[in-house]
């Protein structure tokens with residue numbers, strides 16, 4: 001069973017007036033097969049956590065550790081993290097000019113699996129995954145992120161998730177910008193991957209609505225750069241009713 005352990009993680013960004021600490025001691029353990037929702041107000045550092053785990057160069061780790069099965073994730077390059085099984089949906093958020101979705105996915109799968117997938121089985125795999133996400137087959141020939149709608153971007157993320165089969169999946173605001181139908185299709189995709197029991201999922205979100213489709217095992221409230229409360233799925237219901245005010249006013253956030 002793969003386990004991701006985040007211990008007392010501190011992360012800073014370079015702001016105009018010098019370094020600014022965003023993450024202030026995050027502790028979290030995610031095991032394969034578990035789903036953890038990280039919920040919190042805007043600006044609390046949720047995306048910073050996601051980017052830091054993926055190794056985004058803009059974020060400087062100033063303390064703490066991140067271990068995947070005891071291996072030091074922070075010492076790994078972005079590619080090494082992907083190969084080790086850490087998946088961040090927005091790892092490649094930019095447009096990739098001239099690279100089709102189909103080629104991009106095969107390159108990513110090659111990097112993660114250590115060898116190129118056999119073309120015939122690969123084409124079938126991609127077709128099936130796209131059909132499950134109700135994506136037009138023509139989408140595979142479009143250039144990555146070029147003119148993608150919000151919904152297409154999210155479906156492309158879940159398509160990557162289904163094909164790359166990571167040990168730990170970090171999904172940041174996967175629900176934002178989706179209409180109800182797209183939210184349901186994307187959620188079903190995440191649930192299909194979860195149902196294998198082989199992925200630990202970190203679902204980062206501001207809103208509770210995706211949690212109507214995806215029942216987390218654990219909910220963590222994130223405020224002021226750290227986890228301030230943890231509980232089960234019922235904590236999300238409390239947040240839906242009461243919002244984040246209690247945590248922000250309590251001085252946990254800025």
Ligand code: ADP
Nearest residue numbers: 013014015022041042043044045046047048049
């Ligand atoms: P969330 O995802 O919870 O909305 P973020 O992680 O995006 O929060 O941001 C947390 C805080 O860090 C915010 O106050 C944001 O302005 C600040 N921040 C994030 N990235 C940078 C950056 N590159 N430079 C300066 N401040 C940043």
Ligand code: MG
Nearest residue numbers: 008010024025
């Ligand atoms: Mg600390």
Ligand code: MG
Nearest residue numbers: 046047048173
């Ligand atoms: Mg964010």
